[in-house]
Amino acid sequence: MGIDTDRQFEGNLGIMTPAEWERMSFQRVLVVGLGGLGGHVAAGLARLGVRSLVLVDFDRFDASNLNRQLYATHATIGKYKAEVLYDELKKIRSGIDLEVHYVRIEDLDPAIFDRVDMIVDAVDAIPTKRYLETMATVHDRPLLHGAVGGWYGQIGVLSPGSQLLHDLYAGADEGIERDLGSPTFTPAVVANMMLAEFVKHVLKRPGVVLDEIMMVDLLHHDYRVVTRRKR
Amino acid sequence: MVKVILLNLLRSKYSVESENVKAGTVDFALVQLFARHPGMQRQDFEAAVLFVNGVRLDRVNRFQTELHDGDEVVFTHFVGGG
Numbered sequence: 001m002g003i004d005t006d007r008q009f010e011g012n013l014g015i016m017t018p019a020e021w022e023r024m025s026f027q028r029v030l031v032v033g034l035g036g037l038g039g040h041v042a043a044g045l046a047r048l049g050v051r052s053l054v055l056v057d058f059d060r061f062d063a064s065n066l067n068r069q070l071y072a073t074h075a076t077i078g079k080y081k082a083e084v085l086y087d088e089l090k091k092i093r094s095g096i097d098l099e100v101h102y103v104r105i106e107d108l109d110p111a112i113f114d115r116v117d118m119i120v121d122a123v124d125a126i127p128t129k130r131y132l133e134t135m136a137t138v139h140d141r142p143l144l145h146g147a148v149g150g151w152y153g154q155i156g157v158l159s160p161g162s163q164l165l166h167d168l169y170a171g172a173d174e175g176i177e178r179d180l181g182s183p184t185f186t187p188a189v190v191a192n193m194m195l196a197e198f199v200k201h202v203l204k205r206p207g208v209v210l211d212e213i214m215m216v217d218l219l220h221h222d223y224r225v226v227t228r229r230k231r
Numbered sequence: 232m233v234k235v236i237l238l239n240l241l242r243s244k245y246s247v248e249s250e251n252v253k254a255g256t257v258d259f260a261l262v263q264l265f266a267r268h269p270g271m272q273r274q275d276f277e278a279a280v281l282f283v284n285g286v287r288l289d290r291v292n293r294f295q296t297e298l299h300d301g302d303e304v305v306f307t308h309f310v311g312g313g
Contacts, residue, residue, distance in 0.1 A: 033313045124313030149310030152239050167287050168280070168309050176240060177312030187313075215238055215307060220248075224238065226305050228285020 004095050009049040016203055021049060024202045028052040030116040032105045032132060034081040035059070036187030037146045037194070038122030039070035044195040046089045052097040053089070054116055057081045058104045068184050106131055113139035118198070121145045122191070124177075126169045133158065133165040142201065145213070146194045150180025153190035153216035156209045156227075157201045164213055164227055190216060233298045235260050238307035241279060245271055257281065258294040260304060279306040 013021060027050055031042045034057035042055060060080050065072035069081075076084045082100040089096055101108055105128060113119060113135050121132045121143055129147070136143035136158065143158040145165060158164055169175075193216065200208040212225045232251040242248055245268060252263040265271050281288045282305040288296055298304065 035313050037313045122313050124311065126311040129311065146313070147310045148312045151243075152308075152310050154310055169311065170287075170289075172309070172311075175311040176308045177310050182312050217239055217242070219243055222238065222242075222248075224236075226238070226282050226285065226307060227287070 004093055008093070009047075012048060016199070020203050024199065025049040025051050027117045027202055028054070028115065029118050029120060029198075030054040030056065030112065031120040031122060032056045032128070033121070033123035034085050035065065035122070035124060036068045036182050037148060037191045038120070039072075039081070039085065040188050040191030041120055041122055041146070041194055042085055042089060043070055043092065044192060045198070046092045046096055048195065048199065049093075051095075054099045054101070054112065055082045055085050056101045056103070056105050056108065056112075057085075058102055068182055068187050070188075104128075110135060110139070113141055116141065118201075119143045120194070120198075121147075121165075122194075126173050126175065129165050130169060133162060137161050144194055144198055144201070146190055147175075147177075148182055148186045148190050149175055149177025150183065151186060151217060151219040152176070152180075153186055153193070153218070154213050155190060155193050155197055155216065156211070156213040157197050159211050162211060164211070168213060168227070186218060189218060232300060233260055234303045235264060236303065236305045238305060240308050241275060241306050244275065254298050254300050254302070256294065257283075257288075257296045257298060257304065260298060261294070276306055278308075280309055281306055 031038050061072045061076045071084045071088050080102045082102050086098050086100050119136050119141050121129050137160045140160045145156045147154040213227045214225050216223055233254050236249045237247050252260045281293055
């Protein structure tokens with residue numbers, strides 16, 4: 001394990017003051033889903049300087065993850081993603097506080113949502129996305145939504161009370177990712193857009209995609225909010 | 232006029248980003264769109280998610296929704312992968 005240094009976050013201080021960084025760093029974030037999106041989001045949160053993460057994923061790495069998931073390697077196939085993330089994030093910041101769970105989020109005590117400041121939706125199951133939106137409302141926490149499929153993605157920060165995901169997905173259980181899969185680059189791009197929204201939301205910067213969903217099209221480089229914010 | 236925007240799969244398939252059409256209903260908007268682009272298939276639009284001015288329309292009778300000058304219609308698809 002490495003040794004944390006005072007310099008390791010200085011690259012972030014060009015876009016925020018030391019006081020803002022300090023405030024951001026004390027966010028406790030729940031990342032649900034540690035695949036294509038979640039692996040990049042969790043690593044990014046650690047590299048931003050967030051001190052405390054709760055990581056949830058029931059799944060293990062397999063060969064089909066190698067094309068896109070940050071910590072999927074031939075050495076990690078068969079290992080729980082949460083277990084691998086624990087080891088890798090400790091290499092980034094040895095002092096980071098990590099709580100990991102190798103079960104479905106629906107099987108955890110919902111009190112877990114009360115112990116975090118923000119919930120990250122990085123799961124690949126639409127019913128679970130709806131569950132997270134409901135839990136975010138019940139436990140009065142913001143939800144950072146992300147989703148990918150083919151060239152396309154979605155992002156948005158949803159306030160408690162949001163019904164945007166329920167409205168968008170309606171009764172569907174899967175989207176066009178079923179046919180388009182998930183190529184190497186889309187989860188990484190969308191995950192890092194989610195990280196930008198995390199920073200903007202926590203630091204109250206303008207331009208955050210708040211209570212809206214932005215559709216991301218990497219084929220045409222079209223980034224467009226399609227939902228209207230309720231006022 | 233009504234602005235009809237195609238995103239994601241529909242834009243890729245038909246190489247059309249947007250068209251301005253006369254007001255009427257969603258169905259009338261599609262009729263005008265298909266007249267300009269004869270290769271477009273109605274079933275692709277029936278499978279899409281439809282937003283009018285940022286509000287998603289339920290599937291039932293959505294093509295009968297009235298559109299007015301200045302309205303913006305988006306046909307797209309959602310993704311759910313992680």
